[in-house]
Amino acid sequence: MTFDLTNELTSEIAVALENQNEKFLVSAKDSALIHATHGKADEENYYTLPEWNSEDGFKIREEFVNNLHAPFARDSLQTALHSGRGVFKKFKDTLKNFPEVEKVWYQFRNRKMHETIVNWYNSLRDIWGLEKLNHFYEETSDLLHDDFTFQEYVSARDKDVIRDSATSLDFNCTFPYKIGNVFFELWRHFFEFGDSLNQTGFICRALTGDFAGCITSSSFLTCDENTAVLTSFFVLETFRGLGIGNELFSMCLSDLKKRGKQYVVTANIVIPDILIPLLERNGFEKAGSGFAAKLY
Secondary structure, three states: OOOOOOHHHHHHHHHHHOOOOOOEEEEOOOOEEEEHHHOOOOOOOEEEOOOOOHHHHHHHHHHHHHOOOOHHHHHHHHHHHOOOOOHHHHHHHHHOOOHHHHHHHHHHHHHHHHHHHHHHHHHHHHHHOOOOOOOOOOOOOOHHHHHEEEEEOOHHHHHHHHHHHHOOOOOOOOOOOOHHHHHHHHHHHHHHHHHOOOOEEEEEEEOOOOEEEEEEEEOOOOOOOOEEEEEEEEEOHHHOOOOHHHHHHHHHHHHHHHOOOOEEEEOOOOOOHHHHHHHHHOOOEEEOOEEEEEOO
């Protein structure tokens, strides 16, 4: 007897798979999940659930952490995963310290569980002689815009918070002898000069109001008014790895196109290696010691 894998049944199976203390079956007659004490698995009327154990649970947590680009959260979660007994509880407790990452985790986990369940169901459909389903998983929300606000840069409101937040960046991480302070001062002069000439851009804040990141640009090149210069771009380390930087870039470049700008270049003397892939994904190419992109 066949059964339909409804969204409701998929969700119930996902919860059941993580319950290592009880066993459940799928009743084909009702296309519903039942406790194993209420039926006997015969793969005809009652079906056993896909294989899933604590090792599988650990593997997806490890995969999530290894691919997480939020340094603070990644280090804390790695410590939790390798802390001995009770790692799942420690992992869950640690996530509570990083609410934005926690939501990303649940989306990741749900997607992985969905893939496992659909693979299992497709193996049954193969036995039944039916066409396999695809693995499409619909995200239930836009996590980035659910948890953060993006606003146009307003100098009177945002200038000081950008400058103050930039002081927390580690300009000395690569260069010895405090030369990082020199690069910070150079950036500050670029930023303030750009601000004196109608600087534009976008600010990202968490729902708590905490500053998370920014991008600004200015058209201060008298030789070419069709070219904009990026005067600031950074995301605070606590909020990295959540897609904020990519969203800021996308919004900024789209806005510059609307303003009729044809090119955009970086003003930074030093481009951190971590930013280069992001620049390249957004159409920037190496130009001397900096980067430039053609908008249209």
